[in-house]
Amino acid sequence: MSVYVPAGVATAVGSLPHRDADAAAAFVLDLMPDLPAVPSLPSRSPAERILAHGLVGVRGVTIDDAGDVRLDVDRLDPLAAVTLDLDHDSFGGLRAFLRAAAGRQDPVKWQVVGPVTLGLALARRGAPAALAFDVAVRAIREHLRTVRRWVAEALPGCTQIAVIDEPGFSGVMDPGFPVPPDTAIDLASGALAAIEQHAVMGIHCCGPGDWAAIAATGPTVLSIPAEPALAAVSGLLSAFLDGGGWIAWGAVPTDGPVGTSSERHWRALSDVWDLLERQGCDPTRLRHQALVTPACGLGLHDVAQAAAVLRMTAEIGERVQEQATGSLVPADP
Numbered sequence: 001m002s003v004y005v006p007a008g009v010a011t012a013v014g015s016l017p018h019r020d021a022d023a024a025a026a027f028v029l030d031l032m033p034d035l036p037a038v039p040s041l042p043s044r045s046p047a048e049r050i051l052a053h054g055l056v057g058v059r060g061v062t063i064d065d066a067g068d069v070r071l072d073v074d075r076l077d078p079l080a081a082v083t084l085d086l087d088h089d090s091f092g093g094l095r096a097f098l099r100a101a102a103g104r105q106d107p108v109k110w111q112v113v114g115p116v117t118l119g120l121a122l123a124r125r126g127a128p129a130a131l132a133f134d135v136a137v138r139a140i141r142e143h144l145r146t147v148r149r150w151v152a153e154a155l156p157g158c159t160q161i162a163v164i165d166e167p168g169f170s171g172v173m174d175p176g177f178p179v180p181p182d183t184a185i186d187l188a189s190g191a192l193a194a195i196e197q198h199a200v201m202g203i204h205c206c207g208p209g210d211w212a213a214i215a216a217t218g219p220t221v222l223s224i225p226a227e228p229a230l231a232a233v234s235g236l237l238s239a240f241l242d243g244g245g246w247i248a249w250g251a252v253p254t255d256g257p258v259g260t261s262s263e264r265h266w267r268a269l270s271d272v273w274d275l276l277e278r279q280g281c282d283p284t285r286l287r288h289q290a291l292v293t294p295a296c297g298l299g300l301h302d303v304a305q306a307a308a309v310l311r312m313t314a315e316i317g318e319r320v321q322e323q324a325t326g327s328l329v330p331a332d333p
Helices: 021-031 050-054 089-100 115-124 129-154 167-171 181-193 211-215 228-242 263-278 283-288 303-325
Strands: 061-063 069-071 108-113 160-165 200-204 221-225 246-252 290-294
Touching: 021 089, 021 303, 050 108, 050 115, 050 129, 069 115, 089 129, 108 129, 115 129, 115 167, 115 181, 129 160, 129 181, 160 181, 160 221, 167 181, 181 200, 181 211, 211 221, 211 228, 221 228, 221 290, 228 246, 228 263, 228 283, 246 263, 246 303, 263 283, 263 303, 283 290, 283 303, 290 303
Parallel strands: 108 160, 160 200, 200 221, 221 246, 246 290
Antiparallel strands: 061 069
């Protein structure tokens, strides 16, 4: 599916710090009105932590009161049914969002852990690698299908942008990685294919990912940090954009002090684009096929800090949109 949103639209990534699900839903709809992201709320419930959320309904998996994953390896079965229930505590943020967004016609975004990252987590907890990744891809494909259906039933007029979160891809080329790179690519690609006829599919990696492997999974949206190191893969990004892909630029860092102004982050994004343009990327495509996000989730910030980050993200998005719809006015010197 194509991305039907204006250039420069701002949205969120992953978690928020709220303990009140209704407040979190109102928060994203207010601050990200053009493309609100369904909030995940690990502070509200450990069941909304990224791994716990992705393993709901998987046989042989239990989640303790702290949100830690416990395995009964003998009961893991990649052919067993994965049963999800919207009333489960893992979906508190989603339930509140669907209530608050009732009647909406514009796009929405949601996110779930990817099968490579989930398979790594299961392997590290004692599951044999082949079993771990088979279980993970089955779980995530079913999760994607079910959540897409829930969102479509509650918000039938909304285009969905569904993103799999794959920080595990940052180590895919390491010698000790438990599956070959081609297998990791196939796992993520299979997850993206689960609902690609019904939703715009994306992949997010906020670490130093192997971008060639990540792009090879076949997303429509590539969600990546806006860092100068991307100049080394300018050809890859150029080909991705030329093929109609969109890049969600993680333009506001989330791993340090929040700050009060978007200016520094806007300049940093502009500098990254300048580097890419010098390497041959089309400046028009860079802007016209751009979303803007924080670099990662905001679950470890407080609510005021999260609001500041999202406001700065929206301000940068407005400047991107100005350049995309104008005459590509250069960044301030």
